[in-house]
Amino acid sequence: MAKQSASKTDDLKRRQEAPLITPTDLKPKATRDIAGGMNAILADVFALYLKTKNFHWHMSGPHFRDYHLLLDEQADQLYAMTDPIAERIRKVGGATLRSIGQIARMQRVKDNDAEYVDPLDMLAELREDNKMLAARLREVHDVCDVHRDIATASLIENWIDETERRTWFLFEAGRRG
Template sequence: MNKSSAAEHRAAALHTPTDLKAEATKDLTAALNLLLADYFALYLKTKNFHWHMSGPHFRDYHLLLDEQGDQLFATTDPLAERVRKIGGNTLRSIGQIGKLQRVLDNDADFVTPQDMLAELADDNRQLVTRLREAHDVCDEHGDIASASLIENWVDEAERRAWFLFEASR
């Protein structure tokens, strides 16, 4: 097998049939992979703050961030699988996540609990905006299944933002 046919064979091995047009698969894959990178970045940031929480409300905040981290991580598999179902390829590495993520990392040695909650609330509100943008791409291409998933994820992100806001008042 020559180099060209080997590459074609590998590509064909991952091809998933779909009724979506090639352009739709390309656009949807791009939008969903951006979301996936954001979810992984927000998951790790939430766990970072969970691990480094301190202060008089430690237990409540620690448990809140643990619950929110679990919810974020639980979204990653259905999101990646949706990309595959529509004929796309999804993220393969932390390096890829780093290139695509729009959630800013926080590598500070110390962050106050109030700043942690405020930053995560803001990140979740930004995620809501990005989810709505991805929903628009789904609507544009008639991908009702992805749109339906995103609608639930918008509600979850709004709830996380709300809880973080209320806990920080």
């Protein structure tokens, strides 16, 4: 019985010490570059998701219903990106974000903690954030191309399209008169 207990302890210790290595044919540099780029994207997507929800929750004015629903739809799209991004990072052999603190350190989307933001300013700010996200997705796509990571590049292409659609809707919804 003591032998079996020691064996279980040894197995547990080995599992705790073993790094999270996912088998991949990508080279270690490719894993580092792709995981690093995608983790930055993931941090930006989480930050943009929360900012979009913030503006959704604090929307006001004569177009409240339309803007409120638009931002809710866009927040859902952003949130839907998070798990596939994180899982892709793991599939290529990387480790993904582990905390809100790590997101805060990595995000490039600026927070907006203002007590009041004009509805059209909300739309304009989110439009610019989405434009920036599309540009950063293109940068990571280039990294994927260099390392021949077709699967990640393919996902990114869809996210660029979705991000450009959000940008377009925010632009059209925010046009003055």
